[in-house]
Amino acid sequence: MYTLPQNHHIHHAASIGHHNRRHNHHVVYCAATTPMKTRPKLEPLVINTTPLITPPKSDDPSLKSTWSHRAWVATGCTTVLASLASSIVGSYDSHIWVEPILSGFVGYLFADLGSGVYHWGIDNYGDASTPLVGSQIDAFQGHHKWPWTITKRQFANNLQALARVVTFTVLPMDIIFHDQPVISGFVGMASGCIMFSQQFHAWAHGTKSKLPPLVVALQDSGVLVSRSQHGAHHRPPYNNNYCIVSGVWNNLLDENKVFEALEMVIFFKFGLRPRSWSEPDSDWTEATEDSLITTSIP
Structure with a gap:
């Protein structure tokens, strides 16, 4: 069905009806007007290009040790060794x-x-x-x-987070x-095992x-x-x-x-x-x- 202007459509139907009456036929026509619907606006198709979560590859930078990591591990090891050294020296002095x-x-x-x-x-x-x-x-x-x-x-990459914690908690205890x-023996062994865990x-x-x-x-x-x-x-x-x-x-x-x-x-x-x-x-x-x-x- 297509849509015609309403007045012209009704006049056309009436003319056909008058012509048919002269031939003794009764034909009924139904005319209807359908309002035009606004075509919905199509949004552009957006495809999610977010990559699937995958494990890091062996050469991924997130697995590599940086100089910052190595520095923190070195500092953490120093504080642990200081505790153990204090324990050994104190044990020797106090017999x-x-x-x-x-x-x-x-x-x-x-x-x-x-x-x-x-x-x-x-x-x-x-x-x-x-x-x-x-x-x-x-x-x-x-x-x-x-x-x-x-x-x-890599070694320092794996230990650096705990090395930071050990550095900030054990250094005051060493002092x-x-x-x-x-006490130094307990602190040194506990912190060392925690850092290397x-x-x-x-x-x-x-x-x-x-x-x-x-x-x-x-x-x-x-x-x-x-x-x-x-x-x-x-x-x-x-x-x-x-x-x-x-x-x-x-x-x-x-x-x-x-x-x-x-x-x-x-x-x-x-x-x-x-x-x-x-x-x-x-x-x-x-x-x-x-x-x-x-x-x-x-």
């Missing part, structure tokens, strides 16, 4: 050795426990916008997706407790044949977190084996459901649900190097 050694061992255990608590916290709460630790939360979630990328990070060998973590993702024999020996003896123990953290249900220094606390914490109890307390107190209560989706669970290579082949 006590057992207490500083025991305090150092307690610091080693404390570092493993602290790494587990911190790891559990950033795995389950907060996001990239969280103040102070948002970048680490985001990095750890990416680590769950592509855990093997930590083995491609205050320089004549306290027991990310390297222990990286070794736990390494291939045995590519790791230094000494590292493998320390892993097998339980001094450092083993590859098999930490590997369980990256398998369902993704809510255990959080400690990454030696892993000595993992069985105790998991068997007694310590973190599950803390999650319940936080939920009833603040209404916050941990990520471990939800089934991990494909944006969080592990993707292997082989799967990425397969999908990248046309």
Whole structure:
């Protein structure tokens, strides 16, 4: 149907009707006018060109160490060594050795426990916008997706964030407790293990044949977190084996459901649900190097 001006259309219909009456035919015509609809304005098609999130390649600058990273690691190591040196010198001057050694061992255990608590916290709460630790939360979630990328990070790049924290917290302690060998022993060992925990973590993702024999020996003896123990953290249900220094606390914490109890307390107190209560989706669970290579082949 097409549209004619209304008056002309009615006159045309009337003329046809008058002509038909002379031939004794009655024909009825229905005339209607349809208003023209405005054609919708088509917006230009916009295609989302945002690239898919992919793991960094081995030559990605984000995995490389910068001079700033190296400076922070050097400063952190200096503060740790200063604590240990103060403990050794103080022990020699005061002729006590057992207490500083025991305090150092307690610091080693404390570092493993602290790494587990911190790891559990950033795995389950907060996001990239969280103040102070948002970048680490985001990095750890990416680590769950592509855990093997930590083995491609250069040494200073991997340790620089913790080295900064150690520098600002341990340096004042070195000044205050320089004549306290027991305290210095604890601080030196705890801060050193905490700073190097990310390297222990990286070794736990390494291939045995590519790791230094000494590292493998320390892993097998339980001094450092083993590859098999930490590997369980990256398998369902993704809510255990959080400690990454030696892993000595993992069985105790998991068997007694310590973190599950803390999650319940936080939920009833603040209404916050941990990520471990939800089934991990494909944006969080592990993707292997082989799967990425397969999908990248046309």
